[in-house]
Amino acid sequence: MATYKSLSAGLNWASGLPPSGTTVVVAGGLEADGGVVLPHFVSSTLDGGGAVVLLSFRHTLSHYVHIMRKMGVALSQRSFTFVNGLVAADLSGLPAATRPHFTLREWPEFFAWLAAQPPSVLLIDGLCALLDLGHPCAAVVGFFAACQRIVEDKRGGQSGLVATLLADDFSEALARALIRRAHYVFSFEGLATGASSDVSGQLTVAPGHLLCQVPDAARGFKPALLHYRVADTTVQFFSPGQSSTVL
Amino acid sequence: MKIAWRYQSLPRVSSSEEPGRGTGGAAPGAPFCEQFDLTSRIPAAAIDNAQIDILDADALARMAADERYGGDTYRCVLDKIAALIDAGYSSLKPAAPDAARGILRIELRSLGSGLWRGSDSQSILRFLHGLRGLLRYSFATCVASFPSHLYEDGSGERMPVVRRVEHLCDAVVELESFEGTHASPADIVARQTRAKAGAAAQDYHGFVHIHKLPRLNSLTASVGRLSLLHTGGGSANNLAFRLRRKKFCIETYHLPIEGGVGERRTPAEGHGCASGRPDPLAF
Numbered sequence: 001m002a003t004y005k006s007l008s009a010g011l012n013w014a015s016g017l018p019p020s021g022t023t024v025v026v027a028g029g030l031e032a033d034g035g036v037v038l039p040h041f042v043s044s045t046l047d048g049g050g051a052v053v054l055l056s057f058r059h060t061l062s063h064y065v066h067i068m069r070k071m072g073v074a075l076s077q078r079s080f081t082f083v084n085g086l087v088a089a090d091l092s093g094l095p096a097a098t099r100p101h102f103t104l105r106e107w108p109e110f111f112a113w114l115a116a117q118p119p120s121v122l123l124i125d126g127l128c129a130l131l132d133l134g135h136p137c138a139a140v141v142g143f144f145a146a147c148q149r150i151v152e153d154k155r156g157g158q159s160g161l162v163a164t165l166l167a168d169d170f171s172e173a174l175a176r177a178l179i180r181r182a183h184y185v186f187s188f189e190g191l192a193t194g195a196s197s198d199v200s201g202q203l204t205v206a207p208g209h210l211l212c213q214v215p216d217a218a219r220g221f222k223p224a225l226l227h228y229r230v231a232d233t234t235v236q237f238f239s240p241g242q243s244s245t246v247l
Numbered sequence: 248m249k250i251a252w253r254y255q256s257l258p259r260v261s262s263s264e265e266p267g268r269g270t271g272g273a274a275p276g277a278p279f280c281e282q283f284d285l286t287s288r289i290p291a292a293a294i295d296n297a298q299i300d301i302l303d304a305d306a307l308a309r310m311a312a313d314e315r316y317g318g319d320t321y322r323c324v325l326d327k328i329a330a331l332i333d334a335g336y337s338s339l340k341p342a343a344p345d346a347a348r349g350i351l352r353i354e355l356r357s358l359g360s361g362l363w364r365g366s367d368s369q370s371i372l373r374f375l376h377g378l379r380g381l382l383r384y385s386f387a388t389c390v391a392s393f394p395s396h397l398y399e400d401g402s403g404e405r406m407p408v409v410r411r412v413e414h415l416c417d418a419v420v421e422l423e424s425f426e427g428t429h430a431s432p433a434d435i436v437a438r439q440t441r442a443k444a445g446a447a448a449q450d451y452h453g454f455v456h457i458h459k460l461p462r463l464n465s466l467t468a469s470v471g472r473l474s475l476l477h478t479g480g481g482s483a484n485n486l487a488f489r490l491r492r493k494k495f496c497i498e499t500y501h502l503p504i505e506g507g508v509g510e511r512r513t514p515a516e517g518h519g520c521a522s523g524r525p526d527p528l529a530f
Contacts, residue, residue, distance in 0.1 A: 030410065030413055030414060030419075030458060030459060033462070035466075036466055039466075057376075059383075059463075060383050060384070062464065063463060063464050066464035066465065067464065067465060067466055070465070086379070086380045086383065087380035087381070087383070087384065089339070089380075089384070090339075091339065091384070093339045093340065093341075094339065129376060132369065132372035132373065132375075132376050132411060132415065133369075133372070133373055133376060134367070134369050134372075134373060166411075166414050168407060168410045168411070168414075169407035169410070170407040170408065170410065170411045230466050230467055231466075231467060232465055232466065232467050235466065
């Protein structure tokens, strides 16, 4: 996707995706939502012939369908599977275009369903919602680790795990635990100098604990500090001070 | 004669008021839902014809005391809202052929206050998560007030749960009142002196902070692009409110004129160069 080319170039990812079998943790805040990077992973995976499984605790399928449609991607015609984690109600009455493919109720049931899926990139939007629902931090980390094992064990295609969460004092322990289990960490923050109409926030990409443990793996990757601007149909990433309005 | 040629490409702005479309006390000519007379009363007939469900504290306490809820007010209210939505405002059910779709407006007062009792400290978070799920598949909207001052520790810092509550809501607006805050001597004198009561009335009553705007079906908040006040950040989001007898105004906050409007801007007779006294700046 053209809008995220600068992000791929800044991270030295030729296909726009990290190596297969890796885990990315995206931490955001109230001022800067990390969910803006999800369309990048969705489109890059689909453009590369892979499959996407999106588990969302925050939004409905129609929310992502509208966003991707504005960016020129029709999810209905691609290998895209949506898992509803927001409500436990029966959604069979929805139209096919906005009906989830699976509803998360019992975790073992979801794990079995996920294991039966073809190799795909699993995106979890709003993982910290499990903390809000009362699950202890250790249980949420266990859920994350189980998903990570299932996804990384798959062979024969692009696979990986991307999880977004709100990083604050309430979820600090969860964020720390997930960073220790990730290869890459995306941190979205608001500008330290205050809000701006030209820059929505800043993104810091750093290697996770797993990447640092693999010999020579971190050499091909360079941490990046990027500013970004979110529009209705595009998300532009650029080096600090290099926005189009400044130039 | 073209005087302001640079403005010729801009859309024309009508100086006359357009015929109003507002109802329920809106001023004639005012756009819908922008002005509301706080002193106007809703006609009794309109109230009688409306479908209003009120769950007061006593009724809520009786319902929550049921063994199903065990005193958990949040679960009780959530079930009540789910029942209301299921009774005709759910988008999961097709509408009856002869029934018109309406909007269910839900108001929650002082969510998280002492009247709301939960089974544990995260009951409010589970409630908001469940409420968001209900609203996503319904023709309903909800406005809740949250007393954040009850969630401050001894040093005045807000507890982490407040940020979680903000995250679980689609829009977050904070009203920061000046009442009880440190007042400048000029404000104290203005309140004590009747002669300057007019100037004091111009003062604002508090700040308005927009922390979050709805971002449904989009990466950006469409409300922000259409708003004349929220112009994108920076120093533009300095909003203040004034509570008048008839209306509640939200305006961009501007610092008052230094010295106040009552101070003389031009030198009086007997001062300055014209009076014959030497100008200390002359050389």
